[in-house]
Amino acid sequence: MNSIDKNKNTFALTTPLYYVNDLPHIGSAYTTIAADVIARFERQRGKSVLLITGTDEHGQKIERTAAARGLEPQAHCDEIAAGFQTLWQKLDIQYDRFIRTTAPTHEAIVKEFFQRVWESGDIYLSQQKGWYCVSCEEFKEERELLEGRRCSLHPNKEVEWRDEQNYFFRLSKYQSQLEELYQTRPDFIGPSSRRNEVLSFVSQGLQDFSISRLNVEWGFPMPIDPSQTIYVWFDALLGYVTALLDPDTEPTLENALSKWWPINLHLIGKDILRFHAVYWPAMLMSAGVPIPDRVFGHGFLTMNGQKMSKSIGNIIDPVALVNRYGADAVRYYFMKEIEFGRDGDFNEKERFIPILNADLANDLGNLLNRTLSMARRYCGDKVPPISGKDIPPDNPLKAIGSDLGSRVAQAYENLAFSNATEAVLTLIRSGNKYIDEQAPWKLYKQGNQQAVEQVLYAVLESVRLAAYLLSPIIPNISNDIYQQLGFDTNFNDKTQINVSAAFIIHANWGILPNSQTLGEPRPVFGRLELPETGSA
């Protein structure tokens, strides 16, 4: 992070701008959940956060998909973009900007950026011949095609022969500058296995790539040659810049880059790493714009160990999943059970339901429930009249809780969501163990009121801290827990959360105020049952 100003109080991050050829799939949801978790975490720490998501809407593939549906391209895009927004709402994604590359402001940004690259002398006209996969929107080498001239990524579509004059971007010119970037900023690409791949790719020598297309109507015309349209990727990447414009400001690069640039984190799937880690920085270098801090390519999801594909018919519909289990359950599973950066599996019966029941219902939810019941029965309506300072440092929960906040923060910073979750679970599990060891129900019968209060306070406070540290992942459950502990905090209030529950206070163990009135014990996460039908 050498060149990164750690004191900067803003944090801008992006999901990919999702291609609107189809409704959102589970992979898009996965990326977006992770981005939202980071955004929520940074907001709690008091940063000004801008979470950018949106849709990439141009290109021949969209043109054809719309035509096949008998729709105008824009009508098709409107419908799919709305589908993304609906899903993000269901998943409690708090994005700040939803940029659509068909926005009028975007065209102005793309033109101005193009102009800069043009003036750098990095655009030239040349002949392009080869097999083109419309689904990838890319030229393919003969040797990478399957039998019958089919793209390996889209085996049911034949590639098309193209022989046309296109404008090219001088990527080759930036080879050494890119290599220097990777050297001086080792964290620019993550995880490190992906970084290695990029390094090896770049070291083989970079070739210029075409940034215009002939005979594609659905795109921005080339400023210097309106007979061609701008290549969809060139256009799409710049969506990250357009998204930075405040509403009602003049769409200029200067305005767009003034507050939030450079982006702190581009979160993407591993499939589009090359565009973000190679093409994108080169384009920015050409235009004289600083490079973002970090690009992280996470892994793919499999379904019961198998690659998901439409032809196999094992696609997870994210909307159906959230409708059935709720946002927190889905968010928790993906963040806890899948190591971010690596591929991970979704198995509803063997992992999804058992893990959620064990962690959220049995361990966390039940711990609150049993402790709250005792507290109300043995100590009245209020938090036991103890303060965190009264509890000795060798109390097992205090010992774990005292540096948990900083450890979890470190994990979130490293995008190690499963580590963050695991660390919090250690406290929760210790809470259950501690209760059984101390047996406050016995202490109460023995009339040892002081011990009862101390035990219950320590456990309630541990549940609170767990809820706080997990709130970026499970905001609704955390809300319920906080409410039952007598707070009126709302973890979904993104403008207030850094004030109402500031990290520097709430991430510590021992801050539960004993003046607070406890709420009714109600399960915060009901045990899940496997649906009767339709599960695999």
Next chain:
RNA sequence: GGCUCAGUAGCUCAGUUGGUUAGAGCGCGGGACUCAUAAGCCUGAGGUCGUUGGUUCAAUUCCGACCUGAGCCA
């Protein structure tokens, strides 16, 4: 073919500079308790740490070869 990553208990994974009986969660067997969402706690079984050479007093941990799986090579 070149390169990257992974291969540790039935399953998902920890194991940060090589060092006593290799860990966790889930699942499975047994037990004690009763505050609780039939949850929680204790306890047991279960691993030649992919295979094979080598370095070392000592390797899951370092080096080589090989096998298996995933991925990158425009």
